[in-house]
Amino acid sequence: MSKIKFCALGGLGENGKNMYIVEVDEKIFVLDAGLKFPSVELYGIDTVIPNINYLIENKEKVQGIFLSHGHDDAIGAVPELLRVLNVGVFGTHFTMSLAELAISDAGLNIADYRLYRINDDKVLKFGNVTVCFYKTTHSIPESVGVAIKTSDGAIVYAPDFTFTSSSDKRYATSYNKISAIADNGVLALCAESLGTGNIDRVNNDYALNHAVKEILFNSKRIIFALFSTDLDRIQKVINLCVANNRKIAIIGRKVQKTMNVAMNNDYLKIPEENLVNLKYIDDKNDNNDDKYVIIVTGNRHEPYYTLQRMAVGQDRLIQIESTDNVVIICPPVTGTEKMATKSLDTLHRIGAKVTNISKGILRSSHADSEDLKMLYQMLNPKYIIPVSGEYRHQYMHKNIALEFGYAESNIIMLENGEQITFEDGILKPARSKVTVGDVLVDGSIVGDINEVVLKDREMLSQDGTVLVVVNVNARSKKILDGPKVVMKGFVCCDSSQEVTDSITEVTEKIITTHLNRKYVDWSLLKSDLKDRISKSIYSQVKKNPIVIPIVIDIEE
Numbered sequence: 001m002s003k004i005k006f007c008a009l010g011g012l013g014e015n016g017k018n019m020y021i022v023e024v025d026e027k028i029f030v031l032d033a034g035l036k037f038p039s040v041e042l043y044g045i046d047t048v049i050p051n052i053n054y055l056i057e058n059k060e061k062v063q064g065i066f067l068s069h070g071h072d073d074a075i076g077a078v079p080e081l082l083r084v085l086n087v088g089v090f091g092t093h094f095t096m097s098l099a100e101l102a103i104s105d106a107g108l109n110i111a112d113y114r115l116y117r118i119n120d121d122k123v124l125k126f127g128n129v130t131v132c133f134y135k136t137t138h139s140i141p142e143s144v145g146v147a148i149k150t151s152d153g154a155i156v157y158a159p160d161f162t163f164t165s166s167s168d169k170r171y172a173t174s175y176n177k178i179s180a181i182a183d184n185g186v187l188a189l190c191a192e193s194l195g196t197g198n199i200d201r202v203n204n205d206y207a208l209n210h211a212v213k214e215i216l217f218n219s220k221r222i223i224f225a226l227f228s229t230d231l232d233r234i235q236k237v238i239n240l241c242v243a244n245n246r247k248i249a250i251i252g253r254k255v256q257k258t259m260n261v262a263m264n265n266d267y268l269k270i271p272e273e274n275l276v277n278l279k280y281i282d283d284k285n286d287n288n289d290d291k292y293v294i295i296v297t298g299n300r301h302e303p304y305y306t307l308q309r310m311a312v313g314q315d316r317l318i319q320i321e322s323t324d325n326v327v328i329i330c331p332p333v334t335g336t337e338k339m340a341t342k343s344l345d346t347l348h349r350i351g352a353k354v355t356n357i358s359k360g361i362l363r364s365s366h367a368d369s370e371d372l373k374m375l376y377q378m379l380n381p382k383y384i385i386p387v388s389g390e391y392r393h394q395y396m397h398k399n400i401a402l403e404f405g406y407a408e409s410n411i412i413m414l415e416n417g418e419q420i421t422f423e424d425g426i427l428k429p430a431r432s433k434v435t436v437g438d439v440l441v442d443g444s445i446v447g448d449i450n451e452v453v454l455k456d457r458e459m460l461s462q463d464g465t466v467l468v469v470v471n472v473n474a475r476s477k478k479i480l481d482g483p484k485v486v487m488k489g490f491v492c493c494d495s496s497q498e499v500t501d502s503i504t505e506v507t508e509k510i511i512t513t514h515l516n517r518k519y520v521d522w523s524l525l526k527s528d529l530k531d532r533i534s535k536s537i538y539s540q541v542k543k544n545p546i547v548i549p550i551v552i553d554i555e556e
Contacts, residue, residue: 002128002150006188006385007419009436010034010050013391014416015334016073017438019050020190020387022148022155024129028061029148030087031157031190032068035076037300037335038440049077050416051437056084063126067091068136068159069143070098071229072299079106080439088114090124090131092142094170097261105257120144120174134177136161139230139365141170141267145178152425153187156379159388160192163371164203164363170267171232175378182379187425188412189381193389195366196396205236207361212237212327215355216244219325220290223318225307227330228252228297230365231262235269237329241293242274249276249287251306251317252297259297278317287318294318301336304343311346322351331359369400376404383427385412464488465546468507468533474553477515483507487545499540506536511551525551 004024010017016036022029035047055062064087068074078089078099091099096117100110118124124131130149135142138160146157163173195201215222226234241248248270252259262268278287296306307326309315320326326347332340347354367375376384384406386397394413401411412420412427417436421428465488471481485500510532514525529549538544 001424002152002422004150004152004155004187004422005419006155006190006422007054007434008387008414008416009052009054009434010036010416011073011388012394012414012416015194015390017048017050017077018073018159018388019052019077020157021054021434022157023061024148024150026061027063027126027129028055028058029063029126029129029131030055030065030081031146032074032159033065033077033081034071034073036073047072047076048438048440049080051435051439052077052081052084054434054436055081059085059087062087063129064088064090064124064131066131066146066157067095067099068146068157069138070095070140071160074159075099075102079103079108082108082113086114088116090116090118092119092144093117094140094142094262094265094267095144097265098258101257101261118144120177132177132181134181135172135174137164137171137173137365138162139232141168141231147181149181149184150187152422153185153382154181156181156186156189156191156381157387158189158191158367158375160194160365161367161371162195162363162365163367163374168232178375178378186379186381187422188383188385189375189379190385190387191372191375191397192367193386193393193397195364195368195371196389196393196400198364198366198368201368202361202363205233205363208233208329208357208363209236209240211355211357211361212240213244215325215327216240216246216293219353221288221292221294221321221324222246223294223296223307223310223320223324223326225296225303225326225328225330227303228258228299230330231268232365233329233362234295234297237295238268238270242271245291246274246293247276247289247291248274248293248295249278249317250295250297251278252302280316281319288321300333301339303330304332304336304340308343308346311343311350311352320347320350320352322353325353325355327355327357329357329362331362369403372397372400373404376401376406382425383410383412385414465548466503466533466537467548467550468503468529469550469552470507470511471552471554472511472515474515474520479508479511479515480554499537502536502540503533506532507549522551522553 002024007021009019014036016034018032018034020031035049038048062085065081075098079102096115103110118133120133120135122133132147133144136145148155224237238248250259279285296303310318310320313319344354384401386394398411398413417434419432419434467486469482469484472479483504485503507529510528514520526549530547533547
């Protein structure tokens with residue numbers, strides 16, 4: 001019998017940053033290592049990854065990192081794990097190709113790490129624990145579920161899947177493997193929750209195909225906007241364009257490498273005679289051909305951002321005109337609604353035809369209630385652990401399990417950092433806590449971004465900054481030049497001259513006071529300037545810009 005622990009370092013109560021820890025006796029198995037994109041209040045932050053202190057503290061126990069699929073929410077934190085953990089990473093060919101790309105982009109050498117490609121036939125032995133896989137259907141090829149088999153039953157990790165049928169074997173579910181996992185009993189099922197709110201979900205692409213065919217038949221140059229993560233949908237649009245004898249160009253500002261990986265490995269196929277490499281617009285070339293189809297891709301807000309640039313003439317490859325049909329097949333995700341609305345408004349202003357494909361006819365790539373119930377039926381797990389999603393998604397998942405017939409005591413609702421323990425196949429009532437949190441990534445800086453920095457960025461975004469520059473001679477105790485007041489992003493309309501005069505007066509008074517002392521404490525001088533100038537500005541215009549006093553001591 002085994003002592004099994006489970007917890008999430010990320011992925012619960014949030015959308016993204018998935019990282020789950022299964023500990024069997026003295027062996028730790030890491031399921032996915034993802035990132036999430038920052039919310040609007042995280043000014044200047046590129047991505048957010050989980051705090052991995054727990055893994056660092058127990059690095060001798062870590063057996064490997066097991067990746068379910070190639071989206072950023074599953075592989076985005078792999079480079080940071082490999083900086084501190086010398087362990088094997090396991091994933092399918094396409095998933096590992098994208099993980100290798102992320103590792104290279106992080107400045108690491110792929111050859112220095114143990115990166116293993118697996119398929120759903122692979123069985124890995126770690127002493128008394130066996131790890132096996134099964135193929136799942138998702139919007140990206142070669143996604144898998146993971147089963148960690150123990151003497152007390154399997155812990156099954158089922159992220160981002162549906163049971164919709166697919167004729168492409170790289171997207172097909174291996175039902176036989178799921179059944180084989182169930183043969184020896186399933187202790188706990190950790191299944192995704194993101195799709196639990198889907199009602200009357202579309203299970204096929206008939207309506208989408210019909211809409212795209214109509215658009216291709218009735219339009220000249222067409223610009224499709226899709227998420228680069230939806231490779232299955234991109235391929236279907238490409239196939240319809242090829243059947244319509246169209247020339248195809250793919251544009252993606254930040255994801256071109258990902259698209260190249262897909263195309264170089266035949267995960268994205270465009271006949272050579274249909275593929276167009278666009279040249280920069282100049283006097284001889286405008287890339288405006290009636291047979292052209294432009295596929296704009298990217299993550300989150302990027303397709304909308306690119307469309308904006310095309311609409312206002314800032315893009316060097318495509319300038320959208322009134323004769324173009326812009327087709328939106330990427331419903332805005334949470335946090336990008338303003339960008340999407342602004343982009344659509346800009347497109348309408350220039351007179352372009354905009355076709356917005358309704359989310360109601362787009363096939364979801366996440367499990368709904370019927371998918372989850374089918375998985376319950378196939379695996380018959382003793383316990384259900386809702387994972388991957390905001391708390392409302394987890395709560396809906398719990399209700400689905402209750403509706404299926406599970407007792408509330410067998411449905412385990414967790415938050416990041418809550419660790420549960422199974423002994424001899426029984427859930428223990430006590431829960432422990434492990435260290436969790438968000439690690440903020442700003443360019444090449446990881447984790448060294450505190451609340452003060454974020455507060456300053458928030459102030460800059462709202463009220464701007466005020467620089468006050470003064471040249472002094474501390475020996476003669478005189479102000480030689482200034483104060484000069486420079487305002488950036490700080491607007492006070494009719495009061496600007498009064499504010500400037502007030503800043504000048506306060507600055508001269510404080511500097512004169514400090515220069516007349518026996519010794520000048522430059523740190524205290526600048527602190528007094530910052531405090532008094534800030535108070536003066538707030539008393540006049542009720543704003544809090546960042547005040548930066550610069551006092552330069554010069555010998556005459």
